[in-house]
Amino acid sequence: MGEQVATSQQEAALGEETERHSIPGTIIFDGTEAKRGYGLNKMCFSFNEEANRNAFLADEDGYCRRYGLTEAQRDAISRRDVLALLELGGHPYYLAKFAGIFHLDVQDLGAMQTGLSKEEFKARLVEAGK
Amino acid sequence: MARIVGSIMSTHVPAIANALDRHDETDPYWKPFFDGYEAVHAWLREVQPDVAVIFHNDHGMNFFLDKMPTFAVGCAPEYRHGDEGWGIPTVDPYPGHPDLSWHLAETLVGDEFDVTTCQEMLVDHAVTNPMKLLWPDGGVPIVPVTVNTVMFPYPSAKRCFALGEATGRAISSYDAVPDLRVVMIGSGGLSHQLEGERAGFINKSFDLRFVESLTDDPRWATQFSGEDLVKETGSQGVELLMWLAARAALIGTVRRVTWNYHIPISNTAAGTLVLEPTA
Numbered sequence: 406m407g408e409q410v411a412t413s414q415q416e417a418a419l420g421e422e423t424e425r426h427s428i429p430g431t432i433i434f435d436g437t438e439a440k441r442g443y444g445l446n447k448m449c450f451s452f453n454e455e456a457n458r459n460a461f462l463a464d465e466d467g468y469c470r471r472y473g474l475t476e477a478q479r480d481a482i483s484r485r486d487v488l489a490l491l492e493l494g495g496h497p498y499y500l501a502k503f504a505g506i507f508h509l510d511v512q513d514l515g516a517m518q519t520g521l522s523k524e525e526f527k528a529r530l531v532e533a534g535k
Numbered sequence: 536m537a538r539i540v541g542s543i544m545s546t547h548v549p550a551i552a553n554a555l556d557r558h559d560e561t562d563p564y565w566k567p568f569f570d571g572y573e574a575v576h577a578w579l580r581e582v583q584p585d586v587a588v589i590f591h592n593d594h595g596m597n598f599f600l601d602k603m604p605t606f607a608v609g610c611a612p613e614y615r616h617g618d619e620g621w622g623i624p625t626v627d628p629y630p631g632h633p634d635l636s637w638h639l640a641e642t643l644v645g646d647e648f649d650v651t652t653c654q655e656m657l658v659d660h661a662v663t664n665p666m667k668l669l670w671p672d673g674g675v676p677i678v679p680v681t682v683n684t685v686m687f688p689y690p691s692a693k694r695c696f697a698l699g700e701a702t703g704r705a706i707s708s709y710d711a712v713p714d715l716r717v718v719m720i721g722s723g724g725l726s727h728q729l730e731g732e733r734a735g736f737i738n739k740s741f742d743l744r745f746v747e748s749l750t751d752d753p754r755w756a757t758q759f760s761g762e763d764l765v766k767e768t769g770s771q772g773v774e775l776l777m778w779l780a781a782r783a784a785l786i787g788t789v790r791r792v793t794w795n796y797h798i799p800i801s802n803t804a805a806g807t808l809v810l811e812p813t814a
């Protein structure tokens with residue numbers, strides 16, 4: 406009985422993972438992600454205000470704690486690890502505001518996430534038009 | 536009675552704001568994109584719209600995950616461009632058309648589209664960039680209609696099409712201002728994806744098939760689920776839902792006035808399309 410429960414929980418967890426990545430390299434941002442990333446996204450949303458961007462820069466970890474980020478999220482913020490932030494519930498629209506603080510544009514971010522150089526990433530975009 | 540003069544579909548990539556600010560219109564990177572707007576400007580001079588109703592999606596400006604309406608109608612006297620956080624230049628507020636807004640909201644709810652009404656609404660590049668592209672030196676009052684493409688589940692393509700049709704009907708029944716000329720705007724797209732290992736995804740063949748369908752077979756895209764659209768067009772390519780709604784507002788047959796497609800602008804397959812009713 407106990408074993409069966411464990412098995413179905415594992416299956417459920419596996420099912421969730423499969424669904425999360427049913428499109429390779431893409432996380433479908435749904436309620437599960439919204440719950441997982443709420444504090445992180447709320448912090449990034451606050452970066453719409455300059456005073457908050459400055460407060461973050463003055464004390465990054467303290468600012469993260471104020472929004473209740475998990476340890477893993479705080480670590481990913483400190484490493485500017487966009488892929489990890491996405492895995493931890495970050496939403497691309499809000500994370501873009503975090504990236505904006507460091508003047509990273511979408512090609513910088515594209516390169517970081519795909520492991521390409523910025524020039525290679527831009528060349529891939531041009532190629533898509535042919 | 537108000538009359539819809541046509542629909543303009545336009546990409547809204549944030550980088551456009553910087554390009555406009557630097558006057559990069561003839562720069563080799565930007566020229567193939569900006570050239571597409573010349574025919575749109577000529578058409579606008581001809582049809583002389585009084586007001587624009589804009590289907591757009593919010594990118595973390597007016598809405599956050601604390602409250603995320605599926606459909607919202609702006610009912611504000613003006614729409615201020617907020618600080619987006621990443622340093623694109625802000626533009627002057629656009630005046631609203633509250634009377635048309637309320638008519639639209641009330642008629643849509645009467646038609647069983649339970650929209651959220653917003654008497655204050657900040658707008659981002661999804662409103663300001665198409666407006667600047669279409670009217671570089673001015674503009675017309677606007678009524679923004681926001682469609683959730685921030686978190687799943689998004690409204691289905693079928694539902695967005697029906698919203699577009701209902702919006703078209705609601706505008707046609709507006710008679711408080713005699714002979715008001717309304718232009719629809721569908722803001723966003725075409726295929727692109729900003730995040731994840733799949734960042735940079737573009738699907739030219741799907742984009743072209745979709746745009747083709749808008750003229751003669753506008754319900755074609757309603758067969759796709761939200762996830763199908765992410766798969767085919769990229770996470771943010773789903774903004775084609777705005778194009779679909781803006782097309783659906785032109786009830787009946789249409790003619791293509793102009794069409795331009797260029798890859799890439801920023802990380803996006805950029806598209807500009809004008810359709811007008813043939814009736």
Ligand SMILES: [Fe+2]
Nearest residue numbers: 661723771774
């Ligand atoms: Fe967008």
